Amino acid sequence: MTSTTGRQAGKDSDVGSLSRAGDLFQLLRDGRARTRAELALSTGLARSTVASRIDALMLSGLVGPAGEALSSGGRPPSRFAFNPSARLVLAVDVGATHVIVALTDLGGNILAEHRLAQQVADGPEAVLDQVVAQGKELLASTGRTVAELAGIGIGLPGPVEHDTGKPVKPPIMPGWDGFDVVSYVQQSLPVHVLVDNDVNIMALGEQSAHWPEHSNFFFVKVATGIGSGIISNGQLQRGANGTAGDLGHVQVARGADVLCACGNYGCLEALASGPAVVRSLKEQGLDVARGADVLRLAADGNLQAIQALRQAGRDIGEVLATVVNLLNPSVIVVGGSVGETGEHLVAGIREVVYRRSPPLATSHLRINVSRAGSQAAVLGASQLVTQYVLSPAIIEATLSGAIAG
Amino acid sequence: MTSTTGRQAGKDSDVGSLSRAGDLFQLLRDGRARTRAELALSTGLARSTVASRIDALMLSGLVGPAGEALSSGGRPPSRFAFNPSARLVLAVDVGATHVIVALTDLGGNILAEHRLAQQVADGPEAVLDQVVAQGKELLASTGRTVAELAGIGIGLPGPVEHDTGKPVKPPIMPGWDGFDVVSYVQQSLPVHVLVDNDVNIMALGEQSAHWPEHSNFFFVKVATGIGSGIISNGQLQRGANGTAGDLGHVQVARGADVLCACGNYGCLEALASGPAVVRSLKEQGLDVARGADVLRLAADGNLQAIQALRQAGRDIGEVLATVVNLLNPSVIVVGGSVGETGEHLVAGIREVVYRRSPPLATSHLRINVSRAGSQAAVLGASQLVTQYVLSPAIIEATLSGAIAG
Known part of the structure; x- marks a missing residue:
């Protein structure tokens, strides 16, 4: 290799x-x-x-031997089959404040996994050194070797230039802009290294593991930010500059007077992200500091929290109705730390999408909470590598x- | 064949x-x-x-002979090349009130063309009989034969089921719902027949003829209705049910109180289509009956007409800003009878898209009026056939x- x-x-x-x-x-x-x-x-x-x-x-x-076929006389002929456990993939999910490194086989089965707290803002060397160290430890602890490694897939929480794997002006990743992630990792682990943004990778993981028969698939991540990954005609879509799926700064009707960090008014992210919901509940006098507080309150039946999540869902649904008109997916999956737990959020999304989208496009449309959950990104990172190395x-x-x- | x-x-x-x-x-x-x-x-x-x-x-x-290569001693070896003029395509654009039938070669060159008035509402037999008759006449008049025909591509002004080529509940095509266009045409002309909706075909024609190097391409048609064709990653995108690109019923902010024919409020088509612009100018007391009247007035410098077109452009731009966020195309082309002639319309589109879309996605984005113009559909119908028969x-x-x- x-x-x-x-x-x-x-x-x-x-x-x-x-x-x-x-x-x-x-x-x-x-x-x-x-x-x-x-x-x-x-x-x-x-x-x-x-x-x-x-x-x-x-x-x-x-490929490995897979028994013998029936003989039509003489020595029975040998049979052969793909052996997905022959080679390994390191699948890496770098978040704003965490890193998950998983060891998988070529069938996307997770063999071992490490999760640890790690600030992406510590910069690329610190984070990638950690990734390499954890990867080697996973190999050692499972009795496998670097020679068995087919490749490394890495998801990063920011835009990534597709052809080079370099981050492009990532807002929450100081020190990463233009950093050559591929070469840096290959200095320690000389195998194929593929890099993409985290939401693309989550879409790939969710779709390949749980919805493989759906080739028009849309994944929306709702967390600190809001983003999406698009699979159309069976292919992950990245667009001309790798920014496809950038849902967070689409304008929604309710927010004409809400200023977003990007400088525009009414961006979806300024209204329906975790921090936006927290802010609106604080303004109503509730004691919430993080998205997790809101989810806990909603689970306890707090009506203000439930209403805030449902309204965030409606705002997201407004944009997803446009997505349904434009892309006609057969499945929309809602993931991310806020999306995963959100029956109220998803209810708001469904309410608007089924009202606003054309009947032909919604007659078989499913809108579901993520099944892969917090494993979506590592499953996708693994899939990114296997798609490449098995091509x-x-x-x-x-x-x-x-x-x- | x-x-x-x-x-x-x-x-x-x-x-x-x-x-x-x-x-x-x-x-x-x-x-x-x-x-x-x-x-x-x-x-x-x-x-x-x-x-x-x-x-x-x-x-x-x-494939035909293409001269001889330099010899390294002995008889010089023959060279061969693709011969696009060897076979022909009938490329058909069925509109609400017209039919264009063109004869092209496999390189998309138009050899001859007939345009005639024809109501799509006359039903499939009447329209397709006309198509077949015109096709045979084009072959005869150019001295070619049915045996040279590689296939027939047909664009229809309504949704088409991709796998069968059958129209699906087309709103302006009485009698066409579920009609087996392919079999009907093949009774007279037994060759490959491919059918798609007109906007998909216009996108394909515009992109293949004028923007072949752009694999993330978006075509918006502005006429009696508003629709779009999406080419992502080099492929025409149809979505799960063939309704991808259905832009006309996306909600825009300005139209909260404008009822659309679909039953929802604020659809783009109810605000920015040809008929919508005519209606708003009529309400201002202008003597206009059709989109062409508005375009003529604007060309004469009538400020109300210019403002109405520019506002329609802003409304369309609002939806296209979302398209840019979502799909990150490198080119947006505006076509259709209203779009083609509309410097004011395109100015309104540019104004909003460049304000609302993220810098990375717009730094190289071009927004242009259609170059193929009224030939976009037949060029696309030809391309649909050649992509298929040369696969x-x-x-x-x-x-x-x-x-x-």
């Missing part, structure tokens, strides 16, 4: 020789066991070619290395 | 043998001439395989037929 930049693969990989063994492997990714003859038939490759590809895939560990081009490159080396 | 349903190809074509000759052809689609040896090197295919593929592609006419799976299926037949 060689080091790469954070560039995403799989979309426009070379047509041609690069994709040959990749193709064969893509067939096997469904987990079904097949014989060499079956693979030759499905791919149109010569049986000798299939045999050498299978040898290379076995050498890499990505035809990277598989082929890996195998060429395996054969040559 | 066999008949098919309206299903779109290219996205998830079979991994494996199906894509082999398709792959080789995809290489040639860039128009560059190559020798058999160059193609073997680029694809990893055996030279004998390349030779037989090239024979089949030559037989189909999709690896369909090329391979076509060649198998060519070889077998």
